[in-house]
Structure formats: structure tokens, C-alpha cells
Amino acid sequence: MHNRQTITIIDVARKAKVSAGTVSNVLTGKRPVAEPTRSRILTAIEELGYQPNLLARSLVNRSSNSLGVIASGLEYYGPSRTLVGIESQANVRGYSLLLDLLHDPAAADVSAVLDDLQARRVDGIIWAVHQIGRNRAWIVPERLRTLPPVVFLTMESQPQATIISTDNRFGATLAVQHLLDAGCRQIAIITGPLEWWEARERLAGWCACLAASGQEYDATLVYQGDWTAASGEQGLQQLLARRPDIDAIFACNDQMALGVLRACHFAGRRVPQDLAVAGYDNMPEAAYLVPSLTSVRQHLADVGRTAVEELHTAIAARSQGEASPTVTRLIAPELIVRESSSSS
Amino acid sequence: MHNRQTITIIDVARKAKVSAGTVSNVLTGKRPVAEPTRSRILTAIEELGYQPNLLARSLVNRSSNSLGVIASGLEYYGPSRTLVGIESQANVRGYSLLLDLLHDPAAADVSAVLDDLQARRVDGIIWAVHQIGRNRAWIVPERLRTLPPVVFLTMESQPQATIISTDNRFGATLAVQHLLDAGCRQIAIITGPLEWWEARERLAGWCACLAASGQEYDATLVYQGDWTAASGEQGLQQLLARRPDIDAIFACNDQMALGVLRACHFAGRRVPQDLAVAGYDNMPEAAYLVPSLTSVRQHLADVGRTAVEELHTAIAARSQGEASPTVTRLIAPELIVRESSSSS
DNA sequence: AATAGTACTTAAAACGTTTTAAGTAATGGG
DNA sequence: CCCATTACTTAAAACGTTTTAAGTACTATT
Numbered sequence: 241m242h243n244r245q246t247i248t249i250i251d252v253a254r255k256a257k258v259s260a261g262t263v264s265n266v267l268t269g270k271r272p273v274a275e276p277t278r279s280r281i282l283t284a285i286e287e288l289g290y291q292p293n294l295l296a297r298s299l300v301n302r303s304s305n306s307l308g309v310i311a312s313g314l315e316y317y318g319p320s321r322t323l324v325g326i327e328s329q330a331n332v333r334g335y336s337l338l339l340d341l342l343h344d345p346a347a348a349d350v351s352a353v354l355d356d357l358q359a360r361r362v363d364g365i366i367w368a369v370h371q372i373g374r375n376r377a378w379i380v381p382e383r384l385r386t387l388p389p390v391v392f393l394t395m396e397s398q399p400q401a402t403i404i405s406t407d408n409r410f411g412a413t414l415a416v417q418h419l420l421d422a423g424c425r426q427i428a429i430i431t432g433p434l435e436w437w438e439a440r441e442r443l444a445g446w447c448a449c450l451a452a453s454g455q456e457y458d459a460t461l462v463y464q465g466d467w468t469a470a471s472g473e474q475g476l477q478q479l480l481a482r483r484p485d486i487d488a489i490f491a492c493n494d495q496m497a498l499g500v501l502r503a504c505h506f507a508g509r510r511v512p513q514d515l516a517v518a519g520y521d522n523m524p525e526a527a528y529l530v531p532s533l534t535s536v537r538q539h540l541a542d543v544g545r546t547a548v549e550e551l552h553t554a555i556a557a558r559s560q561g562e563a564s565p566t567v568t569r570l571i572a573p574e575l576i577v578r579e580s581s582s583s584s
Numbered sequence: 585m586h587n588r589q590t591i592t593i594i595d596v597a598r599k600a601k602v603s604a605g606t607v608s609n610v611l612t613g614k615r616p617v618a619e620p621t622r623s624r625i626l627t628a629i630e631e632l633g634y635q636p637n638l639l640a641r642s643l644v645n646r647s648s649n650s651l652g653v654i655a656s657g658l659e660y661y662g663p664s665r666t667l668v669g670i671e672s673q674a675n676v677r678g679y680s681l682l683l684d685l686l687h688d689p690a691a692a693d694v695s696a697v698l699d700d701l702q703a704r705r706v707d708g709i710i711w712a713v714h715q716i717g718r719n720r721a722w723i724v725p726e727r728l729r730t731l732p733p734v735v736f737l738t739m740e741s742q743p744q745a746t747i748i749s750t751d752n753r754f755g756a757t758l759a760v761q762h763l764l765d766a767g768c769r770q771i772a773i774i775t776g777p778l779e780w781w782e783a784r785e786r787l788a789g790w791c792a793c794l795a796a797s798g799q800e801y802d803a804t805l806v807y808q809g810d811w812t813a814a815s816g817e818q819g820l821q822q823l824l825a826r827r828p829d830i831d832a833i834f835a836c837n838d839q840m841a842l843g844v845l846r847a848c849h850f851a852g853r854r855v856p857q858d859l860a861v862a863g864y865d866n867m868p869e870a871a872y873l874v875p876s877l878t879s880v881r882q883h884l885a886d887v888g889r890t891a892v893e894e895l896h897t898a899i900a901a902r903s904q905g906e907a908s909p910t911v912t913r914l915i916a917p918e919l920i921v922r923e924s925s926s927s928s
Numbered sequence: 929a930a931t932a933g934t935a936c937t938t939a940a941a942a943c944g945t946t947t948t949a950a951g952t953a954a955t956g957g958g
Numbered sequence: 959c960c961c962a963t964t965a966c967t968t969a970a971a972a973c974g975t976t977t978t979a980a981g982t983a984c985t986a987t988t
Contacts, residue, residue: 246646248974259938264976271977274936289730294703295643296974300943302590304639306682314671320664327658327685336704337683338650341671359638360680386633469872498872505874525869528813528842530849592944603968608946615947618966640944644973 247288256284267292298361303559306336307551308357311368312345317523318540322368322393325544333552338362346372346435354378354387364389364551371395371437389554389564391547396437397568402554404547404569406538408438411573412445415490415518415536418575420453422582424488424516428461430475430500432492442492442520461486465496472499480507487515488581494519494526497533501580516581531579538573546571591632600628611636642705647903650680651895652701655712656689661867662884666712666737669888677896682706690716690779698722698731708733708895715739715781733898733908735891740781741912746898748891748913750882752782755917756789759834759862759880762919764797766926768832768860772805774819774844776836786836786864805830809840816843824851831859832925838863838870841877845924860925875923882917890915 249267253260258277265271266281273281284290298304307330313319323339330337338360340353357365367390369375381400384390392403419427429446432439447457460482465471472491476499479486491497497519501511509515511531519526522537546569557564593611597604602621609615610625617625628634642648651674657663667683674681682704684697701709711734713719725744728734736747763771773790776783791801804826809815816835820843823830835841841863845855853859855875863870866881890913901908 246974249976250974260974261938261940261976261978262936265937268976272936277936291699291703293643293705293974294700295639295648295705296943297976298943299637299639299643299945299974300976302943309683315661315665315668317659321659324659324685327683328687331685336700339653339671339681339683341668341675343672355635356638356680359635361637361639469869473872495868495872498869502872502874523869524839525813525842525867528817528839528846530846530874590944593946594944604944605946605948605968605970606966609967612946616966621966637944640973641946642973643944643975644946646973 246293247290249290249292251288252281252284252290255288256281302361303363304336304361305334306338306360306362307548308338308340308360308362308365309368310340310342310350310353310357310365312342313370314341317521318538319368321540322544325541326366326368326548327544328541329545329548333548335363335548335552342369345369346375348373348375348377350375350378354383358387362388364391364555366391366393366547366551368393368547372433373435389551389558391551391554393543393547394438400566402550402564402566402568404543404550405571406540406543406573407570408441408573409445409448410570411520411536411538411575412442412490412492413449414573414575415520415534416446416449418534418577419488419490419516419518419581420449422488422512422516426461426483426486427488427490428463428479428483428486430463430465430472430479430489430491430496432465432467432496434464439492446490465492467493467495469495469499469502472496473503474499476500476503477507480509489515489517491517491519494521494523494533494535497535497580498525498529501529501531501533511580512582518581522576526576527578529580534578534581535576536573537576539571543571590637591634593634593636595632596625596628596634599632600625646705647707648680648705649678650682650704650706651892652682652684652704652706652709653712654684654686654694654697654701654709656686657714658685661865662882663712665884666888669885670710670712670892671888672885673889673892677892679707679892679896686713689713690719692717692719692721694719694722698727702731706732708735708899710735710737710891710895712737712891716777717779733895733902735895735898737887737891738782744910746894746908746910746912748887748894749915750884750887751914751916752785753789753792754914755864755880755882755919756786756834756836757793758917758919759864759878760790760793762878762921763832763834763860763862763925764793766832766856766860770805770827770830771832771834772807772823772827772830774807774809774816774823774833774835774840776809776811776840778808783836790834809836811837811839813839813843813846816840817847818843820844820847821851824853833859833861835861835863838865838867838877838879841879841924842869842873845873845875845877855924856926862925866920870920871922873924878922878925879920880917881920883915887915 249260249263253263266273266278392401394405431443463475463479465475491500504511511517519533519535522535526533526535554564593604593607597607610617610622736745738749775787807819809819835844848855855861863877863879866879870877870879898908
């Protein structure tokens with residue numbers, strides 16, 4: 241019945257009484273084609289319902305017009321937001337996206353996914369996995385040389401790599417300085433797991449800010465959580481037990497801040513009167529909690545978009561044979577002050 | 585310096601003193617190769633660092649081993665969760681994922697993305713955009729026939745399409761029945777935008793459940809929100825103004841439920857003593873709100889995985905030349921009871 | 929009227945695989 | 959010792975494009 245033979249550029253050529261090369265010329269627009277021929281070809285394409293085969297095109301062009309994205313934790317707010325930014329800019333630049341998710345972001349062996357992307361001849365790769373423990377160990381010049389250009393998200397600055405990230409240290413400073421300005425003096429912190437680079441950076445921002453205000457490092461003010469609300473709840477309980485005098489908490493993400501709010505409720509500490517609370521991430525829920533949550537907003541979609549732009553220029557450079565310089569780009573976050581920290 | 589000439593199967597063949605066909609045979613494993621030759625080839629591959637070009641392979645195989653995913657709203661909890669499920673099962677089945685995001689999920693013109701996926705010769709397509717208004721209008725047999733197999737997520741049952749979805753009507757029933765069992769009698773609902781199929785389904789579940797308990801439809805108990813917490817907050821205020829006697833609210837997602845909780849706080853209504861609240865989605869924050877939120881948990885990762893499985897069998901069927909039957913699969917959600925609705 | 933230049937077209941050669949059909953060498957049976 | 963059979967190998971032909979180098983037909987110039 242339906243022989244569904246795929247129709248190729250040759251069928252179009254035959255129908256328009258012209259050679260395949262000419263059809264290709266009108267398709268790519270790289271070479272002029274006389275008006276009558278062009279329109280003859282166009283109607284032939286239309287009538288046959290011809291759809292070019294991008295695989296064949298990519299094969300000869302040696303470029304697939306696609307980017308590989310390796311991400312993890314997509315079920316969380318941050319990563320998915322970043323991906324949206326990546327996708328929108330990829331669209332603008334005409335790239336398709338090949339998505340790979342890492343189930344264990346701490347795993348160091350990633351050669352399989354990299355090989356696959358390479359085999360599919362992606363033009364560039366965005367590495368959107370958080371830096372945890374030694375999961376960056378594969379980033380060595382020998383491996384990078386065999387890969388298409390790579391842009392890394394959310395990792396420590398490194399001379400041999402292009403990196404786009406939000407400025408976690410600065411973000412933490414914003415929050416802590418705000419708490420200081422609000423009159424708080426004993427500001428505790430609930431960090432993320434310290435194998436995470438981001439967690440260390442935010443802790444460093446807290447340290448630096450307190451140091452600048454003349455306080456010296458006090459380990460009893462630090463609790464290491466694991467990003468979950470449960471750990472925030474437990475963290476506050478422990479901190480209160482150790483240091484009943486604390487008057488502010490900087491929770492390194494909003495989930496943990498949520499746990500803190502809950503623990504405060506049961507501990508009978510009013511927020512913000514008895515204890516000011518600031519979070520990090522500015523998740524959509526933050527504005528509607530009771531009390532609404534002061535938080536640090538990262539411009540994650542911008543991170544994603546910038547990553548694509550940076551990658552795009554690197555790709556262009558390499559296709560010219562030039563070696564593109566590696567850059568590190570930090571995007572400044574912004575503090576959103578809400579009820580949980582405003583004394584009024 | 586580095587001439588970065590890509591190394592092909594022919595280079596390997598030459599080095600192993602063998603023909604390209606034989607190398608292909610050990611690569612694909614479809615035809616036997618004598619042990620000494622095989623190992624000679626293997627070491628040649630190893631030494632040259634050969635990486636097969638999947639584009640070329642796909643060209644001759646007429647199958648790219650990849651699935652196209654068209655999604656939207658990825659920054660929200662549900663869609664990203666579903667995508668994670670899709671990705672994990674795609675991995676199991678050996679498919680790569682080509683991701684396209686729709687910025688306006690209500691837009692009806694989607695031919696551009698479909699064309700692109702088709703041009704890239706994906707083996708199948710997962711349509712993960714919510715059904716809103718007429719954005720399903722393109723689903724007509726003529727168009728479907730030109731496409732590779734498609735699986736639709738979250739839409740109304742339709743004979744000509746394979747559909748995987750959670751059972752929204754049943755989920756709503758779970759929540760409302762639970763509120764009835766808790767002794768509530770005036771159960772209001774805050775719906776999503778009623779152009780959304782899911783919103784209509786959940787409303788229908790509420791209606792059905794109340795009808796079964798002998799109550800007849802009462803429009804003053806219905807408020808149409810837009811999925812945002814802000815609309816939930818406003819919804820509760822309006823409902824209370826209209827009907828001060830309501831003793832329970834079913835908010836059709838957790839964001840709106842969050843707004844309801846906030847509004848209750850300011851209106852001085854205690855939850856659950858004065859007003860029981862149930863949400864939908866069971867977002868991670870639900871368990872840590874004060875009070876923690878009763879909600880309907882959808883098994884979204886399962887939806888994603890099932891979609892891939894269903895697509896996989898459809899692909900297999902079509903490659904055999906058979907027409908695969910269309911199926912509709914509804915996945916039952918589950919109610920998670922928490923403080924916001926338990927009278928104890 | 930010959931030459932040069934312009935403006936398109938085209939046949940053929942890539943691109944890097946897999947598959948087909950044919951070939952070869954070794955083994956076994958009669 | 960010949961013929962089948964088995965077990966691999968291989969050269970060549972796809973797959974569907976783009977690009978290169980070579981035409982071809984005009985027009986403009988001398």
C-alpha cells in the first residue's frame with residue numbers, strides 16, 4: 241500500500257529537471273541559482289514533501305549542528321532552570337541539543353557518555369554536572385584535546401577550561417552582609433555537603449564576610465547539611481542546642497531554609513524577630529512561605545545562555561583552526577529580601 | 585602541529601591488514617570474525633584511538649538510535665521529573681535524546697520542531713507538552729503518517745494516538761474522598777486554568793466524588809486559578825468571601841496550595857482545624873511546610889519510563905513493517921496524607 | 929569575429945559507515 | 959582425489975548529502 245520510500249534530493253532534482261547539486265544550492269543558499277530554476281525546484285520540493293536528511297548533510301559537513309549537554313539533578317530547580325537557558329540560546333544559534341543525564345553526579349567515570357557524544361559528532365559539549373569530590377578528575381589536557389570544545393558550568397576556575405558559573409562566594413556575602421546590616425551578631429550557617437564546590441564557596445563567603453566585620457571563625461556556628469529540608473531542620477536543632485544565642489541563620493539553599501523555618505516553628509522561635517533566616521536559590525515557593533523567605537537569586541537561565549554563547553565562539557574559533565582562549569565567567573547573583581529577615 | 589585528521593574505519597583496516605568490512609563486522613558483531621583477526625583489529629582500534637562515526641552509521645542504517653523529546657515548562661517540578669524518567673529508560677534501551685523545548689506550550693504551530701526532528705531521523709518522538717486549548721490540533725492522521733512513531737504524554741484519550749498519562753481524575757477523587765472521610769462537608773476547589781486538560785480532569789474528579797456523596801454541583805465552591813501560588817492565595821480569599829462556611833480546600837497543585845496556606849495564616853484560619861487543605865503534585869517541599877501538606881503524588885518518572893517502553897515497541901513494530909496498535913495507559917497516582925488534612 | 933568574462937549547471941568525487949554478493953581457503957565425506 | 963560444505967574475507971555498492979572542477983551558454987569587449 242504505502243511504499244514509504246524516502247524521497248531524496250535526487251527525486252527532487254529529477255522532478256525539477258535539474259541536477260542534485262543545483263537543488264543543494266537552493267537548499268543551502270550558498271551559491272546563486274537562476275530564478276526560474278529556483279522556483280521550479282521549490283515547487284518540486286513542495287509537491288514531493290521532500291525533507292532533507294540532516295545525517296547525510298552532517299556527514300559531509302563534518303558538523304552536526306548539535307550540542308551535547310551532560311547534566312545531573314535535573315529534578316531540582318537549579319539544573320532544570322539552567323537547561324532551559326541552554327536550550328533557548330541553542331535555539332537562537334541553530335543548534336539541536338543532545339541530552340545526557342548522569343545518575344550519580346559524583347561518579348568519576350564519564351568516558352562512556354563523552355564517547356557517545358563524540359561518536360555523534362556534536363559540535364560542542366556543555367558540562368553541567370556539579371563539581372563534587374573528584375568528579376572533575378577526567379579534565380586533563382590529553383582528553384580535552386580529543387574532544388570538541390567544552391564549556392563547564394559551576395566549577396572551580398581552572399586555566400585549561402572555559403567555565404561559566406554564578407558567583408557563589410559573592411552570593412553568600414550578600415546574604416550574610418544583609419543579616420549583619422539587620423543587626424544580627426551571631427550568624428550561623430548550614431552548609432551543603434562540603435565535597436560540593438558550591439557548598440565550599442558559600443561557606444567561604446560566610447567566613448569572609450564575618451571576618452571583614454571583625455569576627456573570627458567559630459566552628460560552633462557551622463553545621464553541614466546535605467541540601468535536603470530534613471537536614472535543615474536537624475541542623476537548626478543542633479545549632480540551637482550548641483549555641484542558644486544565635487540570632488540568624490544562613491541556609492545554603494532554600495530547601496534547608498525551609499527545614500529551618502519548620503524547626504523554628506516547633507522550637508518556638510519567631511522568624512524574624514528571634515531569628516532571621518536567609519536561604520539561597522530563590523525557588524518559586526520562597527515568596528509564599530510564612531514568613532516569606534529572604535534568598536539569593538542566581539541568574540541560572542543566564543548561565544545557560546552564556547554557556548551556549550561561549551561555546552559557540554569556541555566552536556567558530558576551532559573551525560577556523562584557531563585555538564580559542566579559555567575564559568572564566570562569573571555571573572553575580574542578587575539578594576531578594578523578604579519577611580524572614582526584615583525586622584520591620 | 586596536530587593535523588587532527590579524523591581516523592576512520594579504513595585506517596583501522598589498513599593497520600590491521602584487513603578490509604573495512606571485517607572491521608565493521610567486529611564493531612557490530614553481526615557476523616563472525618576469526619579470533620586472531622578480531623584481536624588484531626581490536627588492538628588497532630585501541631592504538632589509533634578510533635571512534636566510529638555514528639552519523640555515517642545512521643545514514644546507512646536509516647536509524648539514528650535517538651528519540652526526540654518535545655517538552656515545555658521544564659523549570660517546573662512535573663515536567664523535569666518526567667524527563668528524568670524518559671532519559672533513564674532511553675539509556676536502558678540505548679537511545680540518545682534530542683531535546684526540544686516549546687516556549688509557548690499553547691502555540692499550535694509546531695511543524696518547525698517536528699520537521700527538524702524528522703530531518704535528524706529520530707526513531708521516535710515523545711510529545712511531552714501539556715494539552716492546552718487547541719495545541720493538539722496538529723494531531724491528524726495525515727501528519728502522523730509522515731512522522732516516526734509518536735507517544736503522547738498527558739492528554740485526552742484519542743483512538744489514533746498512543747498516550748501515557750497519570751490518572752488525574754482518579755487522583756482528584758483520592759484527595760476529595762479523603763477530605764470527605766475526614767469529616768469535611770463544604771469542600772471547595774481551586775482549579776488550574778481550564779484550557780488545560782489536566783485542570784479539567786481534576787475538576788471532574790472533584791465533581792464526581794462530591795456527586796457520589798450526594799452533593800450536587802455548586803459553582804460557588806469553584807475558583808479558577810492559574811497554577812501559581814499567588815492565584816492560590818487570591819483564590820482562598822475570594823472563596824472565603826463567598827462561602828465563609830467552607831471547611832476544606834482541594835488545590836489542584838501544590839503551588840496554589842502553598843498560597844492557600846499563606847492566605848489561611850493571614851485570615852486566621854487554622855489548618856487543619858478550621859480548614860483542611862490538600863494539594864496535588866507532592867513537590868519535595870510539601871513535607872516540610874507548616875503544616876506539612878497532604879498531596880497527590882504522581883509517578884511521573886514512571887510515566888516517562890513507560891513512554892519510552894511504549895515507543896520502543898512501536899518502533900520495533902514499524903521496523904517490521906507492522907502497524908503498531910495505539911494504546912492509552914493511565915498511571916494511578918497515590919495520596920500522601922500529612923498534617924494539613926489530618927484532624928488528629 | 930574572436931576573446932573574455934559572467935552566470936549558472938552539472939557530473940563526479942567525497943563524507944564514513946554497513947551490507948551484499950562473490951571469493952578463498954580449509955575441512956570432511958564419499 | 960574430487961566435491962560440498964563450512965568459515966571467514968573482501969571489493970564494491972549503497973546511504974543522501976555537499977563540494978569541486980569542469981562545462982555551457984550568454985553577453986560584453988576588443
